[in-house]
Structure formats: C-alpha cells, structure tokens
Amino acid sequence: MKPPQYHLRGIRASYRANLALEVEELTIDSGRLHILAGPNGSGKSTLLNILAFLMKPSDGEVVFAGTQVDWQRKQLASLRKRVTLLHQHSFLFSGTVSANVAFGPRARGMTTKEDVRRAVNESLAMVGLDGFESRDARHLSGGEARRVALARALACKPEVLLLDEPLSHVDKESAQIIETLVLSLSGQGTTIVMSSHNEQFAQRTEGRVIRLLDGRVESMVEGNGKAPSRDLDGYSYAKL
Amino acid sequence: MGFIAESVRTALSLIFSADQDVLAAVRTSVGVASWSVLLAALFGIPIGLGVGVNQFPLKRVVIVVLNSLMAMPTVVLGLLVYGLVSRQGPLGGRGLLFTPNAMIIGQTLLAVPIVANYTLSAIKGADVRIVPTALTLGAGSLRSMMQLTREVRFGIMAAVIAGFGRVISEVGVAMMLGGNIRWYTRTMTTAIALETSKGEFAFGLALGIILMVVSFSINILLTFMQESYQP
Numbered sequence: 001m002k003p004p005q006y007h008l009r010g011i012r013a014s015y016r017a018n019l020a021l022e023v024e025e026l027t028i029d030s031g032r033l034h035i036l037a038g039p040n041g042s043g044k045s046t047l048l049n050i051l052a053f054l055m056k057p058s059d060g061e062v063v064f065a066g067t068q069v070d071w072q073r074k075q076l077a078s079l080r081k082r083v084t085l086l087h088q089h090s091f092l093f094s095g096t097v098s099a100n101v102a103f104g105p106r107a108r109g110m111t112t113k114e115d116v117r118r119a120v121n122e123s124l125a126m127v128g129l130d131g132f133e134s135r136d137a138r139h140l141s142g143g144e145a146r147r148v149a150l151a152r153a154l155a156c157k158p159e160v161l162l163l164d165e166p167l168s169h170v171d172k173e174s175a176q177i178i179e180t181l182v183l184s185l186s187g188q189g190t191t192i193v194m195s196s197h198n199e200q201f202a203q204r205t206e207g208r209v210i211r212l213l214d215g216r217v218e219s220m221v222e223g224n225g226k227a228p229s230r231d232l233d234g235y236s237y238a239k240l
Numbered sequence: 241m242g243f244i245a246e247s248v249r250t251a252l253s254l255i256f257s258a259d260q261d262v263l264a265a266v267r268t269s270v271g272v273a274s275w276s277v278l279l280a281a282l283f284g285i286p287i288g289l290g291v292g293v294n295q296f297p298l299k300r301v302v303i304v305v306l307n308s309l310m311a312m313p314t315v316v317l318g319l320l321v322y323g324l325v326s327r328q329g330p331l332g333g334r335g336l337l338f339t340p341n342a343m344i345i346g347q348t349l350l351a352v353p354i355v356a357n358y359t360l361s362a363i364k365g366a367d368v369r370i371v372p373t374a375l376t377l378g379a380g381s382l383r384s385m386m387q388l389t390r391e392v393r394f395g396i397m398a399a400v401i402a403g404f405g406r407v408i409s410e411v412g413v414a415m416m417l418g419g420n421i422r423w424y425t426r427t428m429t430t431a432i433a434l435e436t437s438k439g440e441f442a443f444g445l446a447l448g449i450i451l452m453v454v455s456f457s458i459n460i461l462l463t464f465m466q467e468s469y470q471p
Contacts, residue, residue, distance in 0.1 A: 049372075052376050054372050054375060054376060073381070077380050077381075080375055080376060080378055081378040083376070084376055084377060084378075085372075085376040087369060087372070087373065087376075089369070090369075090373070091367055091369035091370060091373045093370075093373075093387065093390075093391065094390070094391060103374070103377050103379070103387075104377035104378055107374070107377050107378040107379040107380075107383055108377075108378040152377065153377075156377060156378055
C-alpha cells in the first residue's frame with residue numbers, strides 16, 4: 001500500500017517564545033486535496049512551511065512518503081525538489097515572466113532550452129496567461145502576478161503542491177482559474193494542501209478539511225461534511 | 241584670483257596636451273584601484289552575503305568589526321601592511337614594498353570592509369521572500385544565494401563603486417606602500433600631495449580635476465543605472 005504523503009507526529013513550532021503550532025498527529029494522504037481552514041494566526045502558514053521543508057519544527061517528526069525527514073541539508077535539497085509552496089504573498093523575481101516560470105524547471109535539472117520553453121508555455125497556458133512570456137514580472141496586476149507565481153509552481157511539476165491562501169486578494173477571473181486548476185490537478189493525482197478562508201470552496205470539493213485553531217488541529221472532515229470514514233495505514237484520526 | 245585662473249589654465253593645458261607625468265599617474269591610479277576593488281569584491285561580497293544571510297552566535301560582533309574597519313585610517317593600514325611587506329616582515333622576501341602590488345594589497349584590505357558592509361546593507365534591505373521562494377522552487381543553497389545576489393545586484397554594484405571611490409581617492413596606503421615613485425607607483429593623489437608641496441599647484445590641480453571627473457563619472461553612471469532599473 002502506498003504510504004501517506006506526510007505523517008506528522010508530535011510537531012511543535014515556535015517563533016521566538018511564541019508557540020505557533022502544536023500537532024499531536026496528522027496524516028496527509030497522497031494524491032488528495034487537503035484544505036487547511038482556520039482564522040489568522042491559527043498555524044496554517046507555519047504548517048505549510050514545515051510541509052515545504054522550509055521550516056524545521058522545534059520538536060516532533062515528519063515522515064514524507066515513507067521516509068523519515070532528518071532535516072539535513074542533503075536530504076532537504078532532494079525533498080524540496082518534490083514539493084513546491086506558493087506563498088500567500090508570492091514573490092516574483094526581477095526579469096521577465098518567462099524567466100520566472102523557467103526558474104523551477106532549471107533548478108530541478110531541466111537543461112535543454114526546448115524542454116524549458118515547453119514547460120514555461122504549458123504552465124502559462126494552464127493559468128490563462130499565454131503570450132505573457134516576455135512581460136516584465138514586476139509590472140503585472142495582483143491577479144496576474146498570482147497566476148504567474150502559480151504557473152511557476154506548476155512548471156516544477158511537483159508531487160506535492162502547497163498553496164497558502166491562493167484565493168485571497170485576487171480578482172474573480174483569477175480565483176476561478178486557480179480553483180479549476182486545483183481541482184483538476186487534484187483529480188490527476190497531485191497531492192495538494194491549501195490554506196483557505198473560503199469554506200464554500202472546501203464544501204464544493206471532495207477534499208479533506210483540516211481546521212486549525214490556536215496552532216492545534218481542531219477538527220478534520222471530508223469536503224462533503226462527513227467525518228473521515230477510514231483509517232489510513234493504521235493512523236487513527238481519533239488521535240487528533 | 242589671477243593665480244587661481246592661471247593655475248586652472250595651466251592645468252587644462254596639461255590635461256589636453258596629454259602630459260606624460262599626468263597620464264602615468266592616472267594610469268597607475270586607475271589600474272591599482274581597479275585591481276584592488278576587483279579583489280575586494282571577490283572577498284567582500286561573499287563576506288557581506290554570508291553575514292547577511294546566516295545566523296551565528298557572534299554575528300553582531302562581526303558586524304560591529306566590519307563597521308569599525310570602514311573607518312580605518314589609511315596611514316595605519318599602510319603602516320600594518322608596510323610591516324608585512326618590508327624587508328624584516330614575513331613577506332619581505334617577495335620584494336613587494338614600493339611596488340604596485342603592495343599598493344593593491346593595502347587598498348584591497350581598505351576596500352573589503354566597505355564592499356562587505358554595503359553588500360550586507362543590500363541583503364538586509366532585500367525582500368525576505370527571495371531565498372524561500374528559490375528554495376521551494378527546487379534551488380539548492382548556492383543557487384538561492386545566486387538568485388539573492390541577482391536581486392540585489394544594484395546594491396552590490398553600489399558596494400563595488402563605493403569601494404572604488406574610496407581606494408582611488410586615498411593617499412596613505414599609496415604613499416606608504418608605493419613610495420610615490422615617478423612613472424611607477426605615483427598615483428594621482430600622491431602626485432597631488434607631492435607637487436603641491438613643491439609649489440607646483442597647477443600640476444596638482446590638473447590631477448585634481450581628473451580625479452574629480454573619474455569619481456563623478458562613476459557616480460553618474462551608477463545613478464543612471466539605478467534609475468533605469470527602477471520600475
């Protein structure tokens with residue numbers, strides 16, 4: 001049986017003296033959509049940073065696709081090539097849209113110009129920004145910039161896509177495109193973990209909603225409102 | 241007033257007639273300063289990046305030391321390097337004293353803290369999302385650092401130009417380690433000091449004008465490049 005994408009146990013993360021996250025046990029299934037819900041400061045972004053291997057928790061263990069994460073540089077470099085996080089306030093590098101989107105494929109070892117160009121074009125087409133290749137990335141509207149950042153993440157073809165509030169502060173058209181893409185990618189087997197204030201979106205999906213409050217997992221339900229009906233690989237949700 | 245006007249006329253005539261002494265001093269100044277700032281960039285930029293990006297126990301102390309070294313008197317630095325390269329010093333056997341190479345060593349040491357500090361400031365002012373963004377796109381530490389450097393390249397350029405401005409206008413290191421030897425180690429600044437003390441005000445003024453033109457040109461170039469980059 002395929003191991004879960006992530007299994008977190010006894011995770012604690014703090015910013016200076018403030019405890020931001022305390023998760024006794026949490027499993028993220030492979031190839032599914034998970035939605036992190038909760039108010040500001042509930043620990044959603046902290047959890048996403050841990051899942052992206054950008055932040056080492058002060059305590060606890062993370063198992064990724066059956067591999068224990070040791071947080072050593074060599075392993076982190078390899079794990080980060082399988083995961084991509086789209087930050088809430090995403091940063092676009094100076095230069096063209098094309099250079100931005102090409103960054104991930106190049107960093108992940110794509111060498112031929114033709115392959116990179118194809119990856120860039122495909123990703124931009126997915127977010128509805130064909131023809132934007134030569135545009136200056138710093139001169140885009142908020143919605144366009146968010147879509148370029150999403151295209152940049154998609155160009156990496158990650159096994160796990162982590163999205164921090166992708167639907168906030170974007171225009172209706174961009175929100176629609178992002179929503180459709182998330183559902184489509186999830187249907188194709190990409191593991192997606194996204195934080196969102198949009199509970200309606202969660203209800204429309206088959207995704208699992210993990211609700212956080214004060215850094216703790218408060219509840220976990222299926223997108224259709226039902227409680228998880230099965231234990232995966234022996235990890236009991238009752239422990240949450 | 242007549243003295244000043246006459247001196248300016250003579251200075252301009254020395255410049256436009258391509259006086260060999262003037263040209264030699266300009267060549268030495270620009271050559272030594274260019275090599276010095278190149279070497280200072282090789283050391284100073286990584287130091288600034290390393291201190292700016294990493295967290296380590298004595299970081300504050302290192303920053304204070306780097307700041308303090310920016311105010312290092314050039315004659316004291318010249319004296320220290322003199323001790324190293326003079327006949328009795330540990331590098332005495334290499335015959336470096338009173339050569340352009342000795343001047344390059346001294347001026348490099350002078351410029352490293354400047355380049356490092358300006359680079360550090362550029363890093364401190366950089367967007368904190370640059371490195372995490374690069375990392376999450378699959379870049380390793382080195383590539384992330386390169387991307388960070390690319391994003392703050394104008395700050396780093398300012399660091400290098402500030403270093404150049406410092407070394408091309410200094411006298412102490414050039415005088416003590418170069419010895420002000422005509423057509424060999426005589427720079428614009430040491431020549432100005434020497435010729436003025438000899439009463440050759442016009443010659444000093446000619447070099448002073450060239451020194452100002454070089455400094456201003458570099459600053460104008462920097463400003464132009466920075467403005468053309470701004471969105």
